[in-house]
Amino acid sequence: MIKLFQLSILILFIGCKDNADKTILKDPETLDKAFKLYSKTAEDTFYISVNLPDSFYLKSNAKYPVVYVLDGNNNFEILKTISKKYSEFEILPKMIIVGVGYKDNRTLMNQRLNDLCYPKCMLPLFDSIELGDGAEGFYNFMVNDLSPLIDKTYQVDTTNRILFGHSLAGYFSCYALMKSLANTKRIY
Numbered sequence: 001m002i003k004l005f006q007l008s009i010l011i012l013f014i015g016c017k018d019n020a021d022k023t024i025l026k027d028p029e030t031l032d033k034a035f036k037l038y039s040k041t042a043e044d045t046f047y048i049s050v051n052l053p054d055s056f057y058l059k060s061n062a063k064y065p066v067v068y069v070l071d072g073n074n075n076f077e078i079l080k081t082i083s084k085k086y087s088e089f090e091i092l093p094k095m096i097i098v099g100v101g102y103k104d105n106r107t108l109m110n111q112r113l114n115d116l117c118y119p120k121c122m123l124p125l126f127d128s129i130e131l132g133d134g135a136e137g138f139y140n141f142m143v144n145d146l147s148p149l150i151d152k153t154y155q156v157d158t159t160n161r162i163l164f165g166h167s168l169a170g171y172f173s174c175y176a177l178m179k180s181l182a183n184t185k186r187i188y
Helices: 002-013 072-088 105-115 135-153 168-182
Strands: 032-039 044-051 064-070 096-101 121-123 126-131 156-164
Touching: 032 135, 044 072, 044 135, 064 072, 064 135, 064 168, 072 096, 072 105, 096 135, 105 126, 105 135, 105 168, 135 156, 135 168, 156 168
Parallel strands: 064 096, 064 156
Antiparallel strands: 032 044, 044 096, 121 126
């Protein structure tokens, strides 16, 4: 918990340029994966990015914590870079990072105003901005579609998962925490 807090504080205060090591691995597998995943419950297609730790293919029996990064279009590369550097200095453990994003930045705002919010309402100071109520469908996508797929595909420590988000995604993270505490089937 302390490490998560430290990571959150650092991300808030540190601007980070993507200077991740671009070395080509000897193994034909790469550390970055990307795919689209359609959700019936959220009625949307999400763009998923996965970054594996450097040691992923070297330690076949190792289990890694997983961090689900909301607003993956913007936050995935930043968290990937910070995680890589901090794990090199053993400040953070090696982890799998999963970014959950949208098709492009043009559609990002409208979709996140729906997916990350509950209940449906109008912002009092911004009459033209309507918040959707898609958090339930997005939560079900995370719990029933994405998390089981990541668990099945990669060597995940299922007792060590983190959901990361800020702004509306932080609001959704709180919503997901409350839902997880109320349910017996927890993912985070």
